[in-house]
Amino acid sequence: ASAGSFRGARALQLTLAVIKPDAVAHPLILEALHQQILENRFIIVQSKDLVWKRKDSEKFYAEHSGRFFYQRLVEFMSSGPMRAYILARKDAVSYWRELMGPTKVYRARHVAPGTLRAQYGLTDTRNTTHGSDSIESAMREIAFFFPEFQAHEWIEREEPFFRVGL
Numbered sequence: 001a002s003a004g005s006f007r008g009a010r011a012l013q014l015t016l017a018v019i020k021p022d023a024v025a026h027p028l029i030l031e032a033l034h035q036q037i038l039e040n041r042f043i044i045v046q047s048k049d050l051v052w053k054r055k056d057s058e059k060f061y062a063e064h065s066g067r068f069f070y071q072r073l074v075e076f077m078s079s080g081p082m083r084a085y086i087l088a089r090k091d092a093v094s095y096w097r098e099l100m101g102p103t104k105v106y107r108a109r110h111v112a113p114g115t116l117r118a119q120y121g122l123t124d125t126r127n128t129t130h131g132s133d134s135i136e137s138a139m140r141e142i143a144f145f146f147p148e149f150q151a152h153e154w155i156e157r158e159e160p161f162f163r164v165g166l
């Protein structure tokens with residue numbers, strides 16, 4: 001078979017996944033979330049631990065400025081270490097969003113009890129994980145967290161047979 005017919009290759013996609021400070025603060029929860037990434041057969045392209053300054057938090061969540069939870073959110077996201085991942089998988093963007101569950105933890109517990117936020121989230125703000133909501137957001141957010149990562153180069157050099165959703 002030609003390289004282009006490699007099973008599943010055409011649907012391989014990149015996404016940004018982040019384990020937020022509430023979950024990184026608990027080693028067992030961090031480990032459980034990491035295991036979920038592996039068990040769901042994501043390829044970990046890159047990962048790193050980092051701490052945001054308040055201005056990073058404000059910039060990343062600028063679209064929410066003015067919302068009632070904005071101050072709480074930016075303070076929380078700059079309150080301690082996070083772990084960020086560039087993940088690759090078939091339908092990575094929607095698959096990770098499904099796994100995380102709804103934004104609001106109380107709602108997640110009712111409608112999607114098996115999801116990461118339902119299982120490990122503390123509050124609507126401290127909801128354990130972030131995931132890009134579209135391919136376009138994924139590219140922007142990957143660049144925000146991993147400015148040195150060259151998505152196009154990775155696709156061409158490392159995975160020449162994959163057509164990542166770009």
Ligand code: IDP
Nearest residue numbers: 069073102103104124125126127129130131133
């Ligand atoms: P998402 O993280 O599921 O994409 P967004 O609406 O983009 O959801 O919100 C970004 C983050 O802001 C959420 O993950 C959560 O931490 C926080 N947030 C969103 N809505 C609320 C709320 O109603 N109360 C408190 N925090 C919220």
